[in-house]
Amino acid sequence: MNYPNQTGQRRTLGHSFNTNIQPKMDLLKDWLQPLIDAFEAQSGSGDGTFTDSTLVVIRNVSALPEPEAIPISSSKANVKYIADTYKADKQVANSARKAVKSPTVQAMKSMSQDILQSNQPILQAMQQQTSAILGAFKSQGSVAPVDWRPVIQGALTGLAQAFGAQVTFAPTSPIAPSTAPAPPTIPAAPASQTISPENQARLEKLEVLVSQQSESLGTLTNTVTQLSQGQAQLVQTVGQLSQSISQLAQVIAGQAQSPPNSEGSNHSGSNGSGDSTPSSNGSSDSGSSTSSNNSSDPSTSASSSDLPEITQLKEVTPLDSYGDKIVTADLEALITKEGQNQVYMAA
Amino acid sequence: MNPGCPIQNSPFLNSLEGSQSYIRADVIALYQIITSHFKELKSRFRINPLNNLSAPGIAFTTWKTQQLPLLHKENLKVYDLSRSSDPLFREAYLGGIVDVYKPHLTGKGYYYDVHSLYPTAMTLPMPVGAPTQVILSPDQFNQDFFGYLIATVRAPENEYIGLLSIRHNGRLICPGGIFTGFFFSEEPHQI
Numbered sequence: 001m002n003y004p005n006q007t008g009q010r011r012t013l014g015h016s017f018n019t020n021i022q023p024k025m026d027l028l029k030d031w032l033q034p035l036i037d038a039f040e041a042q043s044g045s046g047d048g049t050f051t052d053s054t055l056v057v058i059r060n061v062s063a064l065p066e067p068e069a070i071p072i073s074s075s076k077a078n079v080k081y082i083a084d085t086y087k088a089d090k091q092v093a094n095s096a097r098k099a100v101k102s103p104t105v106q107a108m109k110s111m112s113q114d115i116l117q118s119n120q121p122i123l124q125a126m127q128q129q130t131s132a133i134l135g136a137f138k139s140q141g142s143v144a145p146v147d148w149r150p151v152i153q154g155a156l157t158g159l160a161q162a163f164g165a166q167v168t169f170a171p172t173s174p175i176a177p178s179t180a181p182a183p184p185t186i187p188a189a190p191a192s193q194t195i196s197p198e199n200q201a202r203l204e205k206l207e208v209l210v211s212q213q214s215e216s217l218g219t220l221t222n223t224v225t226q227l228s229q230g231q232a233q234l235v236q237t238v239g240q241l242s243q244s245i246s247q248l249a250q251v252i253a254g255q256a257q258s259p260p261n262s263e264g265s266n267h268s269g270s271n272g273s274g275d276s277t278p279s280s281n282g283s284s285d286s287g288s289s290t291s292s293n294n295s296s297d298p299s300t301s302a303s304s305s306d307l308p309e310i311t312q313l314k315e316v317t318p319l320d321s322y323g324d325k326i327v328t329a330d331l332e333a334l335i336t337k338e339g340q341n342q343v344y345m346a347a
Numbered sequence: 348m349n350p351g352c353p354i355q356n357s358p359f360l361n362s363l364e365g366s367q368s369y370i371r372a373d374v375i376a377l378y379q380i381i382t383s384h385f386k387e388l389k390s391r392f393r394i395n396p397l398n399n400l401s402a403p404g405i406a407f408t409t410w411k412t413q414q415l416p417l418l419h420k421e422n423l424k425v426y427d428l429s430r431s432s433d434p435l436f437r438e439a440y441l442g443g444i445v446d447v448y449k450p451h452l453t454g455k456g457y458y459y460d461v462h463s464l465y466p467t468a469m470t471l472p473m474p475v476g477a478p479t480q481v482i483l484s485p486d487q488f489n490q491d492f493f494g495y496l497i498a499t500v501r502a503p504e505n506e507y508i509g510l511l512s513i514r515h516n517g518r519l520i521c522p523g524g525i526f527t528g529f530f531f532s533e534e535p536h537q538i
Contacts (some may be wrong), residue, residue, distance in 0.1 A: 306431075307426040307427065307428065307431060308426065308427045308430075309427070310411065310415065310426065311411070312411050312412065312415040312419060313394075313415075314412070315393035315394070316393060316395050318388070318389040318395060319389075319397075322381075322382055322385040322386070322396075323382055326381050326385075328374040328378040328381070329374060330370040330373050330374045330377075332366065332370060345363075345370065347370040347374045
């Protein structure tokens with residue numbers, strides 16, 4: 001058998017031959033080469049191109065009951081053995097195909113789809129929650145900051161007076177908030193202002209409270225940041241899990257759809273026009289055109305750079321006459337029992 | 348045996364002599380046909396037919412030599428889809444349905460015998476260029492779409508003869524009602 005360009009013709013090249021595990025390659029080459037040459041010479045395509053490669057498959061016939069028979073099919077025992085073997089192989093292939101279509105595989109496929117569908121709302125909810133938290137942080141960061149400087153200046157002034165000292169602060173402009181309109185600012189406390197002991201105690205309490213609030217706010221910020229990071233990792237993990245399940249579903253679907261063998265899958269032959277039916281009026285047929293319905297077929301959206309362009313040929317000067325360039329011949333032959341073409345007449 | 352019978356004396360009744368005469372006439376006729384064909388080609392096209400192995404090969408060579416340059420002048424390219432999209436588009440390439448009908452004419456009318464449809468179709472526009480996948484609405488299809496498409500159509504259910512064919516379970520049928528198929532746009536356009 002041969003497979004030129006993997007899409008060309010298949011033809012039996014020659015009859016069987018006997019060999020052992022250490023064949024003489026020269027003899028094999030001398031026997032095969034003329035057969036290949038003859039095939040390639042007869043396999044030119046209609047557009048003028050020739051067969052550029054031929055793949056030859058040599059089958060092992062030693063297991064046949066009568067491997068010495070030439071041709072192999074001349075032995076009824078061989079024919080029966082081949083038919084039985086083919087039948088057994090077909091049964092195995094059918095079993096494999098049925099296994100692929102087993103309820104277990106179908107159930108796994110269905111389960112994978114269910115998991116994928118159920119993961120989608122979880123993913124969406126997580127993403128929405130994360131976005132909401134991040135948005136809240138952003139909005140919190142845009143709030144006008146509190147100007148704590150007057151309070152701190154007052155506290156420090158009180159402390160200095162308690163120790164018999166005076167401190168002065170340079171006048172500062174209030175911190176302008178990032179958002180308009182500007183809130184009324186607290187006027188800076190005069191550096192020389194005296195604070196009563198009651199106010200001093202209040203200021204100390206206030207300072208402690210401010211410190212505690214700052215610590216709490218920092219702790220809360222860290223916690224929320226960690227929570228956000230954890231959620232991001234969870235989303236990533238779930239996404240990877242969904243991707244893995246999707247790949248698993250594709251593998252299962254591919255196994256379920258791939259035929260175990262190519263027998264009977266070639267529809268490129270007869271259109272069955274001779275066996276067609278007339279218009280089946282009143283019938284409704286939802287049949288579709290098999291593989292062509294695959295809208296994701298890459299061949300349908302191939303770019304022009306991927307496709308070979310048919311190039312024009314240059315004109316050549318025709319010969320004056322072809323009479324002495326043409327030979328016609330006709331050979332009449334009979335196929336002998338040995339499988340040879342015996343030419344008995346020629347013109 | 349009747350030696351005088353012209354039929355019995357015919358060399359064709361002698362199998363060996365008849366065969367010899369037949370194949371000799373066969374090769375002579377073939378030689379004359381080929382030389383005449385090449386002579387005709389020489390008068391019209393500047394190609395060397397000896398480089399081809401078949402009549403379709405000569406036709407393709409002639410097209411690439413004479414017609415393709417005309418397309419290139421209009422910046423039109425023709426791509427070889429035989430090893431990429433051919434199986435896809437071949438789904439829309441359906442043979443003719445051979446059905447036997449018994450037509451009858453009631454009243455006054457005309458019978459027509461239509462022939463040479465294939466060469467007629469070859470004179471009409473054909474899709475060329477790199478295939479591009481698009482999604483169409485029915486209105487967009489009805490406007491100016493030209494190419495191949497997968498479509499779900501509704502065919503009249505009570506027509507005498509179905510006109511839009513699909514391949515179903517390895518057979519060609521022209522169903523009525525709603526069905527899906529892969530078509531060349533000019534088929535549903537004309538129906």
